[in-house]
Amino acid sequence: MQPMKQTWMKTVPWVLLLLMLLSLDRMSAQPSPNVVLVYIDDLGYGELAAYGGRDIPTPHLDRLAKQGVCFSASYIPNPPCCPSRCSLMMGQYAQRFGKYGMSRGLPLPEDRPTLAQFLKHRGYVTGQIGKWDIGSKSQGPLQVGFTQVARTPPKKHYSKQALEAASKELRKQLIKRKGRSKYFCVNQAGETVWLTDYDGDMVVEFVDRNRERPFFLYWSPEAVHSFNTEVPRNLIDRTQATGKRRRLAGAIVSVDDQVGKLIEALNRHGLRENTLVIFSSDNGANSGEGGSSAPYAGGKGQGTQKEGWVRVPTIFSMPGVLPQGKAYHGLIANFDFYSTIASLVSDDIPAHCDGTDLFPFLQGREKGDAHEFLFWLNNQPDDAVRRHLVAVRWGDWRLYRKYQKDAWQLFNLRQDPREELDLISKHPTIANRMAARHQAWSKTLTPLGTIPRIQSERPIIPTGHGWVNSNEVRTD
Numbered sequence: 277m278q279p280m281k282q283t284w285m286k287t288v289p290w291v292l293l294l295l296m297l298l299s300l301d302r303m304s305a306q307p308s309p310n311v312v313l314v315y316i317d318d319l320g321y322g323e324l325a326a327y328g329g330r331d332i333p334t335p336h337l338d339r340l341a342k343q344g345v346c347f348s349a350s351y352i353p354n355p356p357c358c359p360s361r362c363s364l365m366m367g368q369y370a371q372r373f374g375k376y377g378m379s380r381g382l383p384l385p386e387d388r389p390t391l392a393q394f395l396k397h398r399g400y401v402t403g404q405i406g407k408w409d410i411g412s413k414s415q416g417p418l419q420v421g422f423t424q425v426a427r428t429p430p431k432k433h434y435s436k437q438a439l440e441a442a443s444k445e446l447r448k449q450l451i452k453r454k455g456r457s458k459y460f461c462v463n464q465a466g467e468t469v470w471l472t473d474y475d476g477d478m479v480v481e482f483v484d485r486n487r488e489r490p491f492f493l494y495w496s497p498e499a500v501h502s503f504n505t506e507v508p509r510n511l512i513d514r515t516q517a518t519g520k521r522r523r524l525a526g527a528i529v530s531v532d533d534q535v536g537k538l539i540e541a542l543n544r545h546g547l548r549e550n551t552l553v554i555f556s557s558d559n560g561a562n563s564g565e566g567g568s569s570a571p572y573a574g575g576k577g578q579g580t581q582k583e584g585w586v587r588v589p590t591i592f593s594m595p596g597v598l599p600q601g602k603a604y605h606g607l608i609a610n611f612d613f614y615s616t617i618a619s620l621v622s623d624d625i626p627a628h629c630d631g632t633d634l635f636p637f638l639q640g641r642e643k644g645d646a647h648e649f650l651f652w653l654n655n656q657p658d659d660a661v662r663r664h665l666v667a668v669r670w671g672d673w674r675l676y677r678k679y680q681k682d683a684w685q686l687f688n689l690r691q692d693p694r695e696e697l698d699l700i701s702k703h704p705t706i707a708n709r710m711a712a713r714h715q716a717w718s719k720t721l722t723p724l725g726t727i728p729r730i731q732s733e734r735p736i737i738p739t740g741h742g743w744v745n746s747n748e749v750r751t752d
Contacts, residue, residue, distance in 0.1 A: 308399070308490035309594075310551040311617050312479075312538060315364065315494070316531060317357060317407060317501040319589060320561020322570030323528055327589050329568065331516040332525045336536035337591070340555060341601075344593025345638050348605045349669075351650055352586050355559040356576060356663065358409045359654075360610065361496070364558075365390050365410055365420070367614025367629040369651070374725025377656025377663060381727040383412040384420060388628040391614045392421030392492065398622055401491040403482045406475055407498050408736055412728060416736035418746050422494070424486075426478045427740040432460035432468050446505045459498065459506045459527075464741040470508065472499045472527070476534030483541040492617075496558075497534070500527040502565050521566025549596040552620060554613055557588040573694040580662050581678050582695055586652065592616075598638050606637060606645035607669055649710070651717045655680065656724065668710040675700075675710040684711060 323329050326341035354363040354370040358380045363370040366384060370376075373385040384390060392402045404417040405426040417425045434455045439447055450457070459471045475497050482493055504523040511526035535555070542548040561567025561575040561584060569575045574582020590608070592598060615631030618624065625633065636642040652667040667676035672690040677683065686700040686707045700707045738744045 307550055309597075309620055310490055310547060311395075311492045311620070312542075312551060312553045313492070313494050313613065313617075314535065314538075314553070314555045315361070315496040316555075316557045317496070317498060318559060318562045318565070318567065318576055319500055319528070319531075319557035320567040320569045320575060321572060321584060321587050321589055322568035323561065324589055326591070328570060331518075331521075332528050333514060333516075334528065334532040336532045336539060337555065340535060340539070340553060340593050341591050343595050343600050344553070344591050345598055345602045345604050347590040347592070347608055348603055349607050349645075350556065350588055350590035351607065351609045351669065352557075352559050352588055353609045353611065353650060353652060355580070355586055355654065355665075357501075357558050360558040361408075361410045364610045364613060365392070367391060367611045367618075367626070367631050369611065369630055369721070371653055371721045372628075372630070374722045376724055377654050377659030379656060379659075379725065379727060380409070381412055381730070382725045383728065384410065384415055389626060390420045391617065392417070392494070394421075394614075394618060394626060395492045395621065396421045396423060399490060400621070401486045401489050403486070403491060403493040404495075404737075405478050405482070405493070406496045407501075408496075413730040413732050413736065417494075418737075418744065423746045424482065424743050425737060425746075426475075426482075427742055427744055428735070428737050429461040429463065429471070429474060429741060430739065431471075432457040432462060443505070446503075449503050449505060457506060458503060470511075470530060472497050472530040472534060476537045479534060480537050480541045483538070483545065483547070487545040487547060490621075497531065499531050500524055500565070502562055504565055517566070519566060521568075524562075524565045524567060549594070552592065552594040552597075552617070554590070554592055556590040556610065556613075560585040560588060571693045572689075573696075577662070581665055581667075581676055583674060583689060583693070585665075586667075592634070592638065598635070599640075602638075604634075604638055607647045607650050608632075608634060609647065609650055612646060649713050649717075651714055652676075653714075653718060653721070666714070668714045670710050670713070673706060673710065675707055675714075686710075 321327055324334055325338050326346050352360045354360055358378055359370045359375050375382050396402050402422045403424040404422040434450055460468050461471045461474055463469050479495055504527045507523045507526040511529050512522050514529050515525035517525035542551050559576055561569045563575045564577050569584025572583040574584035612631035612634050615625045615629045616634045619633035632646045634646055637646050650669045652665050654663055654665045664678050666680055672688050674687045674689050675684055684707055685698045687695040
């Protein structure tokens, strides 16, 4: 019996090794999660039904909210559009690389990976569709980690007769653009189509062509940025909005239609439960277009020191992984998207990231706010005066001022969402604590960056129809 026992003992390690290999094989057979990040331009906190909106039907976004988590305190730490997008793509406060205001053309830092580069290096197909407005004139999506980029379709040109027949308001806007449409483009068949619809078809095409590989898609439509004067009647008539808000409402309906196309494509390929869909906005509502930041005051244009400019709707949806029909009330920022995605697809978050993995909070494994404090310092000297902002968020409190020379103002957003009652004289200890934290954070930042002078004859995104791959374009 002894020889048999010795033989069995020698065999056991090989059996264990075989079982381990089979287990690893099963693990490797599990498909890597996909990520789709939809980043709308100027969508206000109060527009969607999931956030209290009542006059714009958005059934697909409603379904996305019911199949996911809505964030009630989601922030843009670097408004408006360009710095917001740079912060998103780098996963950190944009002030950490010298961007304290619009600073359009300031390069992204090259000593840390963009979100697209991080995912590309982990075997992901990385796709981009729509508006860019990130980095320098030589840093298009193809240069910073995206491998498949949708070409910019040619825009419709209004004839002299069409301009004369247009409304006075639309004619004025089109003349500034030399008759070139903002939201109508020409598809490959030569047909004039609504640009947001065209984008939605490209979203579906990207999912279809990459369904067998892990993918990351960043879709940032021009919608619903002004001007919305061109919005067709068939979209406007689907809403209950009134006044100048009707055109904006029609544009939001079109965005919702494309979200429906996305979800249908994911379902058709059996990818829905393995795909994290993130829906958010680059800054708050544009009051000039009738946008709503309700119940908060302010927004883009007028009121940029108020809450409505920096608090935005945000939805995370991944059925089977994240809770459904829930709300998360802790403080988050758009740079958390990078950290969350990094944690979802790998075991680490890059050291440069300011963000937090949100999944433990959404799944109930961690309690409280993802961030105790969030900070703002938009003080680029030559930026538009209206965009200057110094602010701190902590708990229910918001401390802010326009310029650093101004006196602080303190508001309790739970009791006073429209920031009408300054409480700094009643709560100086709270104000002093928040101001001290802002000062300490400010000392960790990089000085104001210099925008390089770059002459380039090549468009940042190639024009035409279809797609361009990174291996087809010079990236130097």
